Amino acid sequence: MSNSDPSGSAAALRDDYFAALADARRRTVLRLVCDRSPQGVEKDDLAFHLAAVTSDKRLASVTDDDHQRALVDLHHRLLPRLTDAGLLEETDDELIRIADTPAFDGFDLEAAVSSRRTDDVAELDAVFAALADDRRRTVLAVLSDQYHPIATETLARDVAAREADVSQREVSQERVDEVRVSLVHVHLPQLCEATLVGYDEADETKRVSYEGHPAVRAEWIQPADSALATTGSTGTDAATDVDAPVNGTAETDVRTLEGRDTIIATGQSLCERAEDELFLMFTTTGLLEEGCFRQIEDAVDRGVDVYLGSRDPRVRELVGERVPEVVLWEPQLDWLNLPPEGESVGRLVFADREAIMLGTLGQPLADDGEYAETAILGEGPHNGLVVLMRQMLGSRLDELDARSMDRRSQLPL
Numbered sequence: 001m002s003n004s005d006p007s008g009s010a011a012a013l014r015d016d017y018f019a020a021l022a023d024a025r026r027r028t029v030l031r032l033v034c035d036r037s038p039q040g041v042e043k044d045d046l047a048f049h050l051a052a053v054t055s056d057k058r059l060a061s062v063t064d065d066d067h068q069r070a071l072v073d074l075h076h077r078l079l080p081r082l083t084d085a086g087l088l089e090e091t092d093d094e095l096i097r098i099a100d101t102p103a104f105d106g107f108d109l110e111a112a113v114s115s116r117r118t119d120d121v122a123e124l125d126a127v128f129a130a131l132a133d134d135r136r137r138t139v140l141a142v143l144s145d146q147y148h149p150i151a152t153e154t155l156a157r158d159v160a161a162r163e164a165d166v167s168q169r170e171v172s173q174e175r176v177d178e179v180r181v182s183l184v185h186v187h188l189p190q191l192c193e194a195t196l197v198g199y200d201e202a203d204e205t206k207r208v209s210y211e212g213h214p215a216v217r218a219e220w221i222q223p224a225d226s227a228l229a230t231t232g233s234t235g236t237d238a239a240t241d242v243d244a245p246v247n248g249t250a251e252t253d254v255r256t257l258e259g260r261d262t263i264i265a266t267g268q269s270l271c272e273r274a275e276d277e278l279f280l281m282f283t284t285t286g287l288l289e290e291g292c293f294r295q296i297e298d299a300v301d302r303g304v305d306v307y308l309g310s311r312d313p314r315v316r317e318l319v320g321e322r323v324p325e326v327v328l329w330e331p332q333l334d335w336l337n338l339p340p341e342g343e344s345v346g347r348l349v350f351a352d353r354e355a356i357m358l359g360t361l362g363q364p365l366a367d368d369g370e371y372a373e374t375a376i377l378g379e380g381p382h383n384g385l386v387v388l389m390r391q392m393l394g395s396r397l398d399e400l401d402a403r404s405m406d407r408r409s410q411l412p413l
Contacts, residue, residue: 139191151272
């Protein structure tokens with residue numbers, strides 16, 4: 001199931017590139033032409049070099065039969081596929097060279113066809129075949145922003161939002177379900193087979209993780225119309241790591257998150273990982289997404305003790321009606337109140353006292369109540385931010401737990 005746009009969009013071109021790369025002999029041809037571009041190479045000469053590489057012979061040892069077979073393969077199978085994909089072009093003087101196309105900006109074709117990436121050509125075939133679909137690349141872009149596995153529904157909601165270039169709250173549940181079905185039955189199995197993601201259909205948690213591959217460059221999985229982008233669906237969301245490794249974060253690190261969608265997705269993934277206790281605070285109802293409610297409901301179903309605080313009675317009423325099992329409380333300090341100007345704490349997610357996200361609201365973006373949002377994220381029991389918040393909130397959380405029989409508790413926070 002491909003999501004390629006037949007009109008020739010950047011995403012559709014990217015689909016064609018990766019589909020053409022999903023064949024070891026075509027990659028060999030591209031590598032040989034790369035070595036001669038921009039001067040180009042004659043087809044006859046290219047056939048000699050291809051025969052030498054594929055038969056593991058020195059160029060002088062290539063027989064006429066070897067050469068003829070390579071020439072026929074080039075003419076009838078390899079070159080047409082590569083030129084149709086826009087990877088190669090034939091000049092007026094019948095030279096073969098790398099195509100000059102703006103779509104290669106940030107693509108790095110030489111890295112894609114390098115023989116040093118892996119010795120397993122079948123593995124590379126599977127990797128490029130998996131990349132030959134815009135939805136699968138979007139899946140990888142979403143997962144690469146996460147530092148731990150996320151649920152398929154959270155993934156589907158983010159993918160749907162990015163594909164429509166809208167915020168997550170604008171995506172209907174029906175659309176999320178449609179995307180999730182396609183992920184579970186089509187895209188995740190192929191990505192898993194290519195070792196790009198970790199996913200086990202038999203696992204009841206249905207969580208997905210980003211595994212990566214040494215042949216895959218970060219810019220390849222970003223939106224095709226912005227190959228060097230490192231942002232979310234709206235182009236305004238980003239996460240900045242301080243000395244963080246690619247597939248994890250040291251406990252001394254604090255990540256900075258920019259943009260509502262990135263913050264929502266990260267907060268929801270923290271809710272997913274909670275096993276015992278989930279502590280939440282929200283300033284306004286505008287910060288509560290449908291995905292947030294579903295993650296809270298899922299946490300309750302898993303047996304997690306969920307506490308949610310807000311000075312806004314509408315927030316407490318809304319959550320109480322939707323998830324009555326949640327312990328609701330009203331902070332007695334004004335630190336969650338929005339000031340007339342400047343920044344204020346907007347949301348807080350504290351999972352198992354081992355991971356915390358603290359979000360702040362800046363200036364209003366529009367009349368609909370949305371604000372510019374930033375957040376900081378700390379993970380791990382020895383993370384400095386986590387330790388600080390655990391010391392500040394731990395005793396109060398214990399007191400809240402003791403009062404949990406009163407579902408409308410008040411705490412001096």
